[in-house]
Amino acid sequence: MKKNEKRVRMPSAASIVARSYPDRIIGIENTLPWHLRTDLQLFKQRTQGHAVIMGRKTFESIGKPLPKRTNIILSRTEPAFLKEFPTLKWARDPETALLLADIESIISGNMKFFVIGGDQIYRVFEKYINSIFVTDVFCGNINGDAKFELDFGQRDDDTKTEWIVRSEDDFPKTEFDQYPFRITQYVRRKPFHRYRVKEELMGREPDFAVLLERYEAKLEQDGTDQLDFFE
Ligand SMILES: NC(=O)c1ccc[n+]([C@@H]2O[C@H](COP(=O)([O-])OP(=O)(O)OC[C@H]3O[C@@H](n4cnc5c(N)ncnc54)[C@H](OP(=O)(O)O)[C@@H]3O)[C@@H](O)[C@H]2O)c1
Structure with a gap:
């Protein structure tokens, strides 16, 4: 870092996953192994308005962009489906995916974005x-x-x-939810912060400097209490 360069803390990575208990299976032949309408509704509520990072295979299993979210797709080669869905953002490597998620989050005033799978992408992030x-x-x-x-x-x-249980909710089997399930929110005891030099982010959208200032003001309000940061 050069002298006088100002670093800004980047939005935080959050995630969301459904897995079988106790085997930790999340998918088979590029589909979900269950039908859980309530879980999908909660997924939608939690991720809407945010940037989401997903692998090329997960995108193909969903088949279209998730509405009201910036969809960032990781693939080592430019996917042919970009032409069909021009709102998608393609990242050829994890660093690009993070940069896109950071910029999109700052533009939309979000302090976090979501990593939504699958298997390979959870491991990467x-x-x-x-x-x-x-x-x-x-x-x-x-x-x-x-x-x-x-x-x-x-x-x-x-x-x-390393992780603290923030909340835990049980859901029964119903006519819409094939199995009973439990949703637990974990937060990292010592969060991992990423920083960027301010100049690295500039020169994108015309109003980006204003949006970045707004984001920094929110960061200051949040202070260092990471547990509140995730509300
Ligand atoms: N239960 C859940 O919560 C949940 C959530 C999401 C997905 N899933 C399931 O998970 C399965 C898919 O997982 P998956 O592991 O097979 O695939 P994935 O993680 O969705 O996508 C893998 C692809 O991502 C790209 N990729 C991976 N690492 C990369 C890197 N370092 N740089 C650039 N690109 C990279 C590659 O695309 P290219 O080959 O194009 O280069 C790779 O083939 C499906 O069954 C799906 O239904 C379950």
């Missing part, structure tokens, strides 16, 4: 994720070819775990 909603689906043993293996530690030794 795992170290950056500071907050995650995990749906444990009580479907018994099922077959799958995609997993989410992250372990959140032992509850009975809470002082030493």
Whole structure:
């Protein structure tokens, strides 16, 4: 960093995943192994208005851009479907995906964006994720070819775990939800912060400087209390 260059803390990476309990399966043959309408509705509520980063295969399994979200698709080669869906943003590597998510979040006044899978993409961004909603689906043993293996530690030794349980809600099986499930929100005890030099972000949108100032004001309000940061 050069002298006088000002660094700004970037928006935080959050995530959201549904996995089978106890096997941690998240997908089979590029589809979800269950139908959980309530879980999908909550996914929508939580991610709408934010930037979302997903892998090329997950995008193909969804088949179209998620509405009211900036969809950032990771692929090492330019996907042919970009022509069909011009609102998509393509990132050829994780750094580009983060830069796009940072800029889009600052423009829309968001302090966080979401990493939404699949298997490969969760692994790539795992170290950056500071907050995650995990749906444990009580479907018994099922077959799958995609997993989410992250372990959140032992509850009975809470002082030493890397993750803190923020909330936990149980949902029953219903005519719309194929299995009972539990949603737990974990937050990282010591969040991972990313910073960028201000100049790196400038010269994009005409009003970007104003938007960045607004974002920085919000950062100041949030202070250093990361637990409140994720509300
Ligand atoms: N249950 C859930 O919550 C949940 C959520 C999301 C997805 N899923 C499931 O997960 C499965 C898909 O997961 P997946 O692991 O097979 O695929 P994925 O993570 O969705 O996408 C993988 C693709 O991302 C691109 N990619 C990966 N690492 C990259 C890197 N470092 N740089 C640039 N591009 C990179 C590559 O695209 P290219 O090959 O084009 O280069 C790669 O083939 C599906 O079954 C889906 O239904 C489940």
